[in-house]
Amino acid sequence: MNWSDIVGLGLFASGLQLAMPTALAAVGEAFSERAGVLNLGLEGMMLGGALAAFAADYHSGSAAVGVLAGVGVGVLLGALKAFLSVTLKTEQVINGIVLVIFVQGVTAFAYERLFGSAGTQPEIPALQTVRVPGLASVPWVGPVVFEQNVLFYVSLALVPAVWLLLQRTSFGLAVRAVGESPAAADSVAVRVDLVRWLALLVCGAMAGFAGAVLVIGDVTLFGTNVTAGRGWVAVALVIFGRWNPLIVFGGALLFGITDALQLRIQAASGGSNSAVPFEVFQALPYVLTLAVMVLATVAQRRSAQPAALGIPFRKEVIE
Amino acid sequence: MTAAETGFVLPGVSRRGAQARTLLVSAAGVVLAFLVGGLLVLVAGGRPVAAFRSMFSGTLGSGFAIGELLVTAAPLLLIGLGLALAFRGRVYNIGAEGQLFVGALAGGTVALELGGPGPLLIALAMVAGIAGGALWASVVGVLRARFRVNEVISSLLMNYVGIFGFDYVVRKPLGDPAAGNALASRQLPDETMLPSIPHLFAHVGIFVALGAVPVVWYAMRVTPFGFRVRMMGLNPEATQVAGVDTRRLIVVLMAVSGGLAGLAGVIQVVGVEGRMDGGISASYGFTAIVVALLGRLTAPGVLAAALLIAFLNVGGQAMSVDNGLPYSIVLAIEGVFVLFVLIADRFARAAR
Numbered sequence: 243m244n245w246s247d248i249v250g251l252g253l254f255a256s257g258l259q260l261a262m263p264t265a266l267a268a269v270g271e272a273f274s275e276r277a278g279v280l281n282l283g284l285e286g287m288m289l290g291g292a293l294a295a296f297a298a299d300y301h302s303g304s305a306a307v308g309v310l311a312g313v314g315v316g317v318l319l320g321a322l323k324a325f326l327s328v329t330l331k332t333e334q335v336i337n338g339i340v341l342v343i344f345v346q347g348v349t350a351f352a353y354e355r356l357f358g359s360a361g362t363q364p365e366i367p368a369l370q371t372v373r374v375p376g377l378a379s380v381p382w383v384g385p386v387v388f389e390q391n392v393l394f395y396v397s398l399a400l401v402p403a404v405w406l407l408l409q410r411t412s413f414g415l416a417v418r419a420v421g422e423s424p425a426a427a428d429s430v431a432v433r434v435d436l437v438r439w440l441a442l443l444v445c446g447a448m449a450g451f452a453g454a455v456l457v458i459g460d461v462t463l464f465g466t467n468v469t470a471g472r473g474w475v476a477v478a479l480v481i482f483g484r485w486n487p488l489i490v491f492g493g494a495l496l497f498g499i500t501d502a503l504q505l506r507i508q509a510a511s512g513g514s515n516s517a518v519p520f521e522v523f524q525a526l527p528y529v530l531t532l533a534v535m536v537l538a539t540v541a542q543r544r545s546a547q548p549a550a551l552g553i554p555f556r557k558e559v560i561e
Numbered sequence: 562m563t564a565a566e567t568g569f570v571l572p573g574v575s576r577r578g579a580q581a582r583t584l585l586v587s588a589a590g591v592v593l594a595f596l597v598g599g600l601l602v603l604v605a606g607g608r609p610v611a612a613f614r615s616m617f618s619g620t621l622g623s624g625f626a627i628g629e630l631l632v633t634a635a636p637l638l639l640i641g642l643g644l645a646l647a648f649r650g651r652v653y654n655i656g657a658e659g660q661l662f663v664g665a666l667a668g669g670t671v672a673l674e675l676g677g678p679g680p681l682l683i684a685l686a687m688v689a690g691i692a693g694g695a696l697w698a699s700v701v702g703v704l705r706a707r708f709r710v711n712e713v714i715s716s717l718l719m720n721y722v723g724i725f726g727f728d729y730v731v732r733k734p735l736g737d738p739a740a741g742n743a744l745a746s747r748q749l750p751d752e753t754m755l756p757s758i759p760h761l762f763a764h765v766g767i768f769v770a771l772g773a774v775p776v777v778w779y780a781m782r783v784t785p786f787g788f789r790v791r792m793m794g795l796n797p798e799a800t801q802v803a804g805v806d807t808r809r810l811i812v813v814l815m816a817v818s819g820g821l822a823g824l825a826g827v828i829q830v831v832g833v834e835g836r837m838d839g840g841i842s843a844s845y846g847f848t849a850i851v852v853a854l855l856g857r858l859t860a861p862g863v864l865a866a867a868l869l870i871a872f873l874n875v876g877g878q879a880m881s882v883d884n885g886l887p888y889s890i891v892l893a894i895e896g897v898f899v900l901f902v903l904i905a906d907r908f909a910r911a912a913r
Contacts, residue, residue: 340854343847343896344897344899347897348893348897350893351892351893353889474718522729525725528719529718531718536704536708536715
């Protein structure tokens with residue numbers, strides 16, 4: 243095994259690319275949870291966004307159209323989640339699981355209907371790598387961060403934008419207020435349910451975008467399990483990142499690098515007859531997510547969690 | 562906290578009118594499921610009447626078809642019952658798929674590696690399967706009870722770990738050399754296979770699943786244990802104040818639902834596949850979540866829902882083969898169905 247091949251700059255470059263969809267979805271989830279809504283439909287939103295992006299890109303030949311379609315479906319699913327959680331106030335854990343099951347069923351059918359007749363698995367063209375002039379020649383950082391595709395740069399720009407929206411605008415203040423103390427927010431005329439609706443639309447957009455980045459920016463194929471649990475991992479990473487979008491994002495990227503590391507060790511250690519079974523490597527990201535989530539939960543004693551997370555808001559009526 | 566807030570009407574708590582409305586919603590849901598199904602058949606370029614005809618003949622048209630229906634319903638029923646119980650206590654186990662595989666691995670290994678009289682081996686395999694699934698699920702329970710780790714995410718993540726573990730064991734240590742690198746263990750000896758029911762192409766394991774219905778119903782409705790579970794689902798804090806050890810109850814609910822999933826896995830091995838391979842589950846652990854929710858978290862409801870979903874799955878295969886329609890129509894129907902019931906239940910309660 244040649245370690246210099248495994249742990250090179252390529253590891254970090256591919257790790258960042260691998261981590262980006264999960265990281266984007268996790269940032270969206272952090273936003274929704276800061277507004278007090280637990281969105282366990284994230285996996286479904288990513289999957290829906292991924293199929294829409296794939297189909298639109300495939301038929302239009304334009305990655306931009308694909309991304310827009312992915313975001314659009316994400317927003318629609320965000321609206322569905324908001325309708326179920328905020329308007330109807332059904333239990334958030336249940337409606338999240340139901341949303342995932344719903345999307346899995348519909349995407350399986352839609353994909354078969356749209357592409358089932360094709361003999362070979364349809365594929366969309368990969369995005370070209372864009373070297374950022376000047377910055378790409380910076381040693382170490384350049385080849386890792388500034389030799390990526392266009393979606394990668396858009397993603398990098400989007401995350402601080404979401405953070406600014408949450409921390410530096412009056413809408414963001416309202417989001418944080420309804421997540422911590424909806425009654426107090428309501429008493430100063432913040433429309434709790436409206437703010438939560440909007441937060442879920444933002445979350446849906448991010449999750450749909452994450453799905454688009456996954457299929458257009460990375461795998462260029464669609465399969466019914468293309469998201470492979472990334473949405474669930476993203477929910478876990480929100481706890482790890484203490485509900486702060488920037489820490490969540492950074493943590494998710496770090497996580498992606500370890501994921502890339504295991505893929506490379508797996509590839510280098512030689513298939514089904516290697517000393518360490520490849521299933522160990524396949525299971526590793528999930529074990530790691532679990533370990534990280536447990537440690538984060540134990541360490542912070544839930545203090546960073548928005549106080550009203552998962553609780554629907556009902557106005558107290560004085561009779 | 563009221564029933565409206567928990568998202569489910571509790572039997573015994575609800576009034577008769579609410580129960581009637583729940584039945585009405587279920588009936589409307591079934592009608593809607595078939596309407597949506599017909600529509601999807603049209604979209605896929607098929608003829609709905611022909612499609613439904615092959616669904617019915619593929620599930621009820623012959624002894625073989627009925628056997629297939631019951632054999633498919635069995636794991637859905639067993640797992641669905643356990644999930645209904647756990648969900649009642651607001652312990653959201655969505656790791657049944659992994660628990661099924663771990664249980665199948667434990668039970669299948671016993672049946673494959675231990676010698677002895679067949680019936681004894683089958684019994685031991687079932688015990689091992691229940692223990693395997695229960696232990697696997699308990700990890701999630703302990704993490705939630707001790708450290709308040711969200712069980713939805715941890716149980717989902719454990720699915721992957723359990724299934725990859727299963728893959729490794731059946732590929733390598735217990736693998737069938739003749740199968741090459743295929744994911745299948747060696748064949749079980751004939752005497753460790755469940756006998757089939759005469760004149761019905763089904764194994765006796767379906768009686769185990771059917772027998773679990775009154776047991777779970779009794780446990781949920783009549784015993785103090787069931788009362789504590791329902792109470793914890795309504796208000797965990799008050800339940801704790803009332804002196805119930807809710808931490809222990811959480812672990813017990815995970816273990817019971819995991820044990821039933823493990824039992825379902827063993828039955829698939831000794832009843833259907835005859836070896837340990839991926840074919841023991843067509844995502845039964847996930848589909849059982851649909852079954853539990855459609856069954857309104859009651860034992861009789863889960864029985865009805867398991868039969869209905871098995872009808873859709875088995876009938877869907879017949880429809881797919883006979884008419885060249887995509888099987889995924891069934892998955893879409895199930896997705897729409899469960900979403901409809903969630904929304905309609907909410908409105909049915911609001912009308913009260």
